[in-house]
Amino acid sequence: MFGRKSGAGAVKSAEALRLVNVTKSYGMSENAVKALDDVSLSLASGSFTAVMGPSGSGKSTLLQCAAGLDRADEGMVLVDGERMSGATEAQLTRFRRDRIGFIFQQYNLLPTLDVVQNTTLPLKLAGRRIDRARAERILGQVGLGDRLHHRPDTLSGGQRQRIAVARALVTDPSVIFADEPTGALDTRSARDVLSLLQETVRFHGATVVMVTHDPVAASYADSVIFLADGKLAGQMTAPTADAVAERLAHLGDPDHDTTPHHTDHHGVPEYANPYESGYRSDESSTNDYRFDDYSVLRMGA
Amino acid sequence: MLQLAFRSVKERPGRFAATLLSAFLGAGIVMMFNSLHDTAAQAGIDAQSEEILSTTGGVVGSYGTLLVFFAVASTLTVNVRQRGDEIHLLRCSGATPAQIKRMIMGEAAFVAVIATTLAVLPAMLAGRLLVSSFKDSNQVADNVDYAFGSIALSTGTSITLLSSVGAAWLAVRRATSDPTTTAAKDAARARWRTIGGITALVLGAGAAATTLAIDETEPALMAPAAYAAVMTSIGFAVFSPHLLRALLAIYGRPIQLLAGVAGYLTVHNMRRRADQLAGVLMPMILFTGVAIATLYMQLIASDALDAGGVQKTADDKNLESLNLVIVGIIVAFACIMLINTLYAATSYRNREFGGQRLAGATPRQVQIMVAVESLVLTATGVTFGTLAGLVGILPYNIVRTDTIWPEQGPATWITVTALAATVTFLTSLGTTRRSLQTPAVDTVTAAA
Ligand SMILES: Nc1ncnc2c1ncn2[C@@H]1O[C@H](COP(=O)(O)OP(=O)(O)O)[C@@H](O)[C@H]1O
Numbered sequence: 119m120f121g122r123k124s125g126a127g128a129v130k131s132a133e134a135l136r137l138v139n140v141t142k143s144y145g146m147s148e149n150a151v152k153a154l155d156d157v158s159l160s161l162a163s164g165s166f167t168a169v170m171g172p173s174g175s176g177k178s179t180l181l182q183c184a185a186g187l188d189r190a191d192e193g194m195v196l197v198d199g200e201r202m203s204g205a206t207e208a209q210l211t212r213f214r215r216d217r218i219g220f221i222f223q224q225y226n227l228l229p230t231l232d233v234v235q236n237t238t239l240p241l242k243l244a245g246r247r248i249d250r251a252r253a254e255r256i257l258g259q260v261g262l263g264d265r266l267h268h269r270p271d272t273l274s275g276g277q278r279q280r281i282a283v284a285r286a287l288v289t290d291p292s293v294i295f296a297d298e299p300t301g302a303l304d305t306r307s308a309r310d311v312l313s314l315l316q317e318t319v320r321f322h323g324a325t326v327v328m329v330t331h332d333p334v335a336a337s338y339a340d341s342v343i344f345l346a347d348g349k350l351a352g353q354m355t356a357p358t359a360d361a362v363a364e365r366l367a368h369l370g371d372p373d374h375d376t377t378p379h380h381t382d383h384h385g386v387p388e389y390a391n392p393y394e395s396g397y398r399s400d401e402s403s404t405n406d407y408r409f410d411d412y413s414v415l416r417m418g419a
Numbered sequence: 420m421l422q423l424a425f426r427s428v429k430e431r432p433g434r435f436a437a438t439l440l441s442a443f444l445g446a447g448i449v450m451m452f453n454s455l456h457d458t459a460a461q462a463g464i465d466a467q468s469e470e471i472l473s474t475t476g477g478v479v480g481s482y483g484t485l486l487v488f489f490a491v492a493s494t495l496t497v498n499v500r501q502r503g504d505e506i507h508l509l510r511c512s513g514a515t516p517a518q519i520k521r522m523i524m525g526e527a528a529f530v531a532v533i534a535t536t537l538a539v540l541p542a543m544l545a546g547r548l549l550v551s552s553f554k555d556s557n558q559v560a561d562n563v564d565y566a567f568g569s570i571a572l573s574t575g576t577s578i579t580l581l582s583s584v585g586a587a588w589l590a591v592r593r594a595t596s597d598p599t600t601t602a603a604k605d606a607a608r609a610r611w612r613t614i615g616g617i618t619a620l621v622l623g624a625g626a627a628a629t630t631l632a633i634d635e636t637e638p639a640l641m642a643p644a645a646y647a648a649v650m651t652s653i654g655f656a657v658f659s660p661h662l663l664r665a666l667l668a669i670y671g672r673p674i675q676l677l678a679g680v681a682g683y684l685t686v687h688n689m690r691r692r693a694d695q696l697a698g699v700l701m702p703m704i705l706f707t708g709v710a711i712a713t714l715y716m717q718l719i720a721s722d723a724l725d726a727g728g729v730q731k732t733a734d735d736k737n738l739e740s741l742n743l744v745i746v747g748i749i750v751a752f753a754c755i756m757l758i759n760t761l762y763a764a765t766s767y768r769n770r771e772f773g774g775q776r777l778a779g780a781t782p783r784q785v786q787i788m789v790a791v792e793s794l795v796l797t798a799t800g801v802t803f804g805t806l807a808g809l810v811g812i813l814p815y816n817i818v819r820t821d822t823i824w825p826e827q828g829p830a831t832w833i834t835v836t837a838l839a840a841t842v843t844f845l846t847s848l849g850t851t852r853r854s855l856q857t858p859a860v861d862t863v864t865a866a867a
């Protein structure tokens with residue numbers, strides 16, 4: 119659906135991303151917070167992985183270290199078999215912009231550039247040839263074919279996030295990272311963006327790693343990685359929203375979890391409310407409740 | 420809401436440093452020169468002392484006050500505009516536009532009052548120093564006492580308050596305007612801007628014509644000429660978004676060809692943000708215009724005396740250097756305001772730079788973009804500042820020497836231009852450098 123991968127550098131290994139003993143702390147020695155504690159994982163090329171966990175469990179940190187937006191204190195990151203290196207921001211940027219796409223919750227588009235210009239910007243910055251036709255084709259595929267010369271602030275949140283998806287795709291990266299990509303979107307737009315991410319994996323062969331706290335969003339992925347207190351706390355393949363929600367609700371429990379339970383400030387799960395009040399995937403209730411809406415849709419699909 | 424304003428100033432003093440500094444310096448200069456009027460108005464002062472004091476107070480006080488008014492206003496405008504996020508947040512949490520207006524204007528008034536209060540003592544000391552310099556060069560009788568009174572205080576307070584609160588009012592009106600009626604309001608605003616800009620240019624031309632009509636021996640001849648330069652600068656500044664767009668239409672391609680992707684970002688950025696950039700161009704045009712006009716007029720005046728075969732006494736020479744010092748103070752003020760505005764404008768661009776870096780720009784590419792932007796801004800500012808300066812210089816030169824083009828060489832112009840360029844590059848790049856030390860992710864997630 120998203121066209122062929124371009125020839126140059128297209129030889130990709132079967133393993134798109136590998137983290138080896140990655141550790142990252144914030145703050146000074148005494149009251150340092152270990153945001154990531156010895157995390158190792160491996161993701162196959164062409165996989166769609168969701169990362170879940172309570173607020174403060176290190177999801178964003180994991181993504182930023184893996185994407186080269188932040189530096190791990192210890193351990194190493196390999197993208198497409200190549201070790202991420204770079205002592206300076208410039209070196210990291212160069213490594214990143216050839217291999218990694220990033221989608222933010224807040225879109226992070228340049229307001230002074232139009233849709234096409236925003237999409238092709240990473241290529242321009244990297245000094246790569248601009249294949250305009252290809253960029254426009256990708257934009258057509260994400261549903262923005264008739265908005266090529268609009269500016270982001272004249273578009274809806276869903277449309278903006280689709281520009282971000284197109285921008286992440288245009289460099290044909292080894293891995294696309296997305297941090298809560300649907301966090302600022304309404305139900306329908308969120309569903310569109312998730313389907314779009316799914317399609318990029320299925321048809322384009324992209325590798326996507328997405329942080330989310332929404333079990334329904336996670337159910338679009340092939341597998342889910344759970345994080346708690348900066349440590350890996352399990353994995354689930356072929357996730358359903360119900361199973362993910364169930365697992366999350368008990369992530370802190372000692373009998374369900376290998377990680378020791380802490381009662382510090384990390385212990386407050388951001389998904390607590392909906393699930394404690396009962397997660398009702400079988401009710402076709404109001405549309406403004408995102409979890410229900412998705413689940414109905416998914417079950418019907 | 421006024422309470423909210425106080426709290427907002429108290430909690431983030433750094434944010435108000437720029438406005439406080441500009442209001443402080445502005446109030447200081449206005450009060451310093453207007454205290455000459457207070458001194459001249461004392462009972463029992465001799466005619467010659469009175470004349471020199473009120474002439475200096477009148478000449479420098481008039482265009483200096485005007486300069487202060489617009490310089491303080493432009494800093495305030497930049498400051499309020501940069502706070503779009505905060506204003507948006509306030510609106511989202513239920514503040515009405517009227518409440519936000521009161522808050523921002525309350526803050527501006529608060530800062531202006533503090534600044535004026537702080538400036539009283541320094542202005543007094545500087546004014547006293549100025550009067551004693553006049554005494555030293557025998558322009559003012561030794562028995563004249565320095566006075567700092569109602570004229571200094573009232574002009575200082577009113578100018579600072581009026582420009583701060585007025586600019587805040589104009590800027591916040593835009594920031595809080597209801598999006599549904601924006602098109603019509605935008606048109607109305609554009610019309611008012613055009614009217615304001617034309618008025619400034621007409622006043623400038625009028626002042627230039629007045630200069631031509633004044634007798635060459637009139638000591639206050641410099642006043643209308645300097646006034647013409649300031650007013651024309653303001654007029655150009657008002658139209659500077661259009662001027663900038665016109666320049667970009669011509670030079671956009673070459674810039675992109677020469678500077679690559681940084682040039683590309685700059686050109687798009689400046690085209691879209693031309694209106695905001697006017698806030699930076701204002702102090703730049705004012706600085707260049709006022710510096711060129713006042714410095715060249717001093718040179719012309721002094722050379723005209725030489726040419727007239729007048730044997731300069733030691734006192735004449737002292738007066739000449741004193742006049743240069745006075746002009747220097749005004750020029751230095753304009754220069755500090757330029758730095759101040761550039762700093763304020765750049766330090767609020769963390770998010771923009773962060774976005775570019777996350778899209779794949781290296782820190783160096785961001786720096787090059789800012790450098791190209793500084794180059795375009797300097798070129799625009801210096802061009803129109805020079806034109807504005809000439810509107811003051813030419814009539815003055817015609818009256819004093821009966822020739823159109825001043826024979827003083829380009830050295831002063833080159834110095835002023837170099838200073839404008841240096842200040843612009845150093846401030847913009849230095850501030851950008853600091854901003855680049857924040858991790859890019861933090862700049863986009865912090866406000867999220
Ligand atoms: N820039 C930072 N400075 C200090 N602490 C941080 C910073 N970023 C994250 N942390 C801390 O690291 C932990 C993990 O944060 P994060 O990765 O953002 O979690 P999540 O995305 O799962 O909510 C939290 O305790 C958080 O407070």
Ligand SMILES: [Mg+2]
Pocket residue numbers: 177178
């Ligand atoms: Mg997070």
